[in-house]
Amino acid sequence: MSGAVATNAQAAPRPAASAARFTYLIAVVCGMAAFMEVLDTAIANVSLVHIAGSLSASTEEATWVLTSYLVANAIVLPMTGWLSDTIGRKRYYIGCIVAFTIASLLCGLAPSLPALIGLRILQGAAGAGLQPVSQAILADSFPQEQRGMAMAVYGMAVISGPAFGPALGGWITDQFSWHWIFLINVPVGIVLVTLAMALIRDPPELRAVTRQRRESGIRVDYLGFALIALSMGSLQLILDLGQKHDWLDSDFILSCIMVCVFSLALLVYRELTHEHPIINLRLLGNRNFAIANVLVAGMSIPLLGLSVLLPQMMQTLLGYSAMDAGIVVSPGALVTVVMMPIVGKLVTRVDSRILSSSGYVLISLAMLMLTTIDLDIAHGQLVALRMFQMFGLAFVFIPLNALAYADTPPGQTSSATAIINLMRNLGGSVGVSMVTFSLSRAHQVHHANLAENIDPLNPAYQATMQSMSTTLGNEQAAHAAMSGMIERQAGMLAYIDVYYLLAALTAIMAMTVWLVKRSKPPASAPVDSH
Numbered sequence: 001m002s003g004a005v006a007t008n009a010q011a012a013p014r015p016a017a018s019a020a021r022f023t024y025l026i027a028v029v030c031g032m033a034a035f036m037e038v039l040d041t042a043i044a045n046v047s048l049v050h051i052a053g054s055l056s057a058s059t060e061e062a063t064w065v066l067t068s069y070l071v072a073n074a075i076v077l078p079m080t081g082w083l084s085d086t087i088g089r090k091r092y093y094i095g096c097i098v099a100f101t102i103a104s105l106l107c108g109l110a111p112s113l114p115a116l117i118g119l120r121i122l123q124g125a126a127g128a129g130l131q132p133v134s135q136a137i138l139a140d141s142f143p144q145e146q147r148g149m150a151m152a153v154y155g156m157a158v159i160s161g162p163a164f165g166p167a168l169g170g171w172i173t174d175q176f177s178w179h180w181i182f183l184i185n186v187p188v189g190i191v192l193v194t195l196a197m198a199l200i201r202d203p204p205e206l207r208a209v210t211r212q213r214r215e216s217g218i219r220v221d222y223l224g225f226a227l228i229a230l231s232m233g234s235l236q237l238i239l240d241l242g243q244k245h246d247w248l249d250s251d252f253i254l255s256c257i258m259v260c261v262f263s264l265a266l267l268v269y270r271e272l273t274h275e276h277p278i279i280n281l282r283l284l285g286n287r288n289f290a291i292a293n294v295l296v297a298g299m300s301i302p303l304l305g306l307s308v309l310l311p312q313m314m315q316t317l318l319g320y321s322a323m324d325a326g327i328v329v330s331p332g333a334l335v336t337v338v339m340m341p342i343v344g345k346l347v348t349r350v351d352s353r354i355l356s357s358s359g360y361v362l363i364s365l366a367m368l369m370l371t372t373i374d375l376d377i378a379h380g381q382l383v384a385l386r387m388f389q390m391f392g393l394a395f396v397f398i399p400l401n402a403l404a405y406a407d408t409p410p411g412q413t414s415s416a417t418a419i420i421n422l423m424r425n426l427g428g429s430v431g432v433s434m435v436t437f438s439l440s441r442a443h444q445v446h447h448a449n450l451a452e453n454i455d456p457l458n459p460a461y462q463a464t465m466q467s468m469s470t471t472l473g474n475e476q477a478a479h480a481a482m483s484g485m486i487e488r489q490a491g492m493l494a495y496i497d498v499y500y501l502l503a504a505l506t507a508i509m510a511m512t513v514w515l516v517k518r519s520k521p522p523a524s525a526p527v528d529s530h
Helices: 002-011 013-043 044-056 064-087 089-108 111-127 132-142 145-176 185-199 202-214 223-240 251-273 281-287 287-316 322-346 352-370 379-405 413-450 459-472 475-515
Strands: none
Touching: 013 064, 013 089, 013 132, 013 145, 013 185, 013 202, 044 145, 044 185, 044 281, 064 089, 064 132, 064 202, 064 223, 064 413, 089 111, 089 185, 111 185, 132 322, 132 413, 145 322, 145 379, 223 251, 223 413, 223 475, 251 281, 281 287, 281 413, 287 322, 287 352, 287 379, 287 413, 287 475, 322 379, 352 379, 352 475, 379 413, 413 475, 459 475
16 A cells, blocks of 8 residues: 555656646747747848849849838737737737748749738738747746746747858758748748647636736727837838938938837827737836846847848958858857757856846957957858857846846736837847948948058058059059958958947946846756756
8 A cells, every 4th residue: 555655656746747848848839939930030131132033123122021021020019918918829829820821831932022022011910929929928838947948948049040040041042942931931830830739828817818808898009009000110111221221311211210209209108108008118117127128139239230240241351152151150059059058057046147247248258359350360260259259148148038027927928028029129120220330331431541541652552562563464453452452451440340339338238237136046946966
C-alpha cells in the first residue's frame, strides 16, 4: 500500500511537467508567428528591383510595396489591444495568421503592381496583430519567474528576422523568383494556425473583459479609429518618405506633419477622456511602464538603424555584394539567439536594471569601436564588431520586457503589448530616418571639406596626380580616380559620425534605465541545478 502511494506520489509531477512542455510549445508558436511577420518586413527590401522589372514599374514606384505595408501596420498596431479584448484574443490571433497567410499567397500571385500594393496593405494590417498578441499570450501563459525564458524564445525570433531577412530574400529571389518571398509564408501559416487552435487559451481575466463588452454592447469609437489612422499613417509616411522628398522642402511632407500633429493631439485627448478608449494611454501613468516604453524605442533606433547602415556601407564603400553583406550581418543574430536563453535565466536572479543598463553600455562600446574603422577593414573585423553589438542587445531585450510587464494589471496585457510594440516600431522607423538623414548631411559636409583642402598648387598633390596619371594612362582618368577617393573618404567619415551619434544615444539609454523603480527577482524563482 505504502509502495503504491509512493509510486503515485512520484508520478504526480508528470502532468505538470507535461503541461510545462506544452506551455513552452506556445512560446515556439508565438515566436514563429512573430518571426514570419518580422521576416516579411525585411525580406522584401532586397527584391524591389526584381519586382519593378517583373511588373513593368520603376524602382521608385515599387518602393510603395514597402511603404504600403508599413503604413497599414502602423495604423492597426495601436488598435490591437482593443481588437484582442473585444473579439477575443485567440480568435483575433488566429484570424490575423489566417489573413496574413492568405494575403501572402495573393501577394505571390499578384499580376500587377497596384494589386500587389493593395494586397500588401491587407498583409500589413493582418501582420500588425502578430507581434503584440504573441507577447500578450506569453506574458499571460507564464508566471513571472518563467517569463524571462518565454521572452527569450520570442526575442530570438524577433531579432533573427531583420538579420536573416535580407540574405534570405536575396537568395530566394536569385534562385527562384520574388514571388516566393511571399509564398513561403503559406505552409508556415497553415502549421501555425493548426498549433494555435490546439494550444492557445484565453485567460479568465480576458474572457471576463470580452464577455462584459459583448453583454453591455460593443461601442465602437469611430472618431478614435479615424484619428489613429490619420496620426499613425501620416507619421509613418513622414518617416518613410521624408528623406526621399527632402523633408521640409516638400509640400507633401509639410502637409503630413500638420495632419500628424493635429490628429495626434486630438487622439491623446480623446483616448484619455473616452470611457472606452481604443488605446489605453492611462497605462503610461505607471512609471516603470512609461520609462520601459521609452527604452524600447531607444533600443530599436540602433538595432534598425545599424541594420540599414552596415549593409549599405559594405555595398557602397567596400565593394561587397548584397549576399556578402548579409553573411557579415547574420552571425550577429546567432550570438543573440545563443545569449537569449542565458539572459532569460539571469533575469529571474539579477535586477533587470543592471542587465539592461549593461546591455546598453555594450552596444555603445560597439558603436565607438565602429568609429575606428577605415576603408581597408577586413571582413572578419566587421563580423566581430557586429557580433559584439548583438551580444549587448541580448542583455537589453528581455529585461526591458520584464520591467514593462512587471506592474501590468490583470486583463490589461493586450493593451500594454499594443503600446510597447507601437513604440518599438516607431523607434525603428525613427532610427532608420535619423541615420539616413544624418548620413546624407554628414556626407555633404565632409565632401565639401575634403574638396576645399585639395590645392592644385600643392607639390604633394601634383606628385600624386603625376603618379596616378602614369599608372592609369592619362590625366582624365587620374582626376576621376581622385574624385572617387574623395567620395569614398567622405562617405566613410559620414558613417563614423553616425556611429558616434548612435553611441551617444545608447549611452543616454544606459543612464535612463536607472529611472525605473527597483525590480526584484521573484521570490519563487527556481534554482537551476544544472
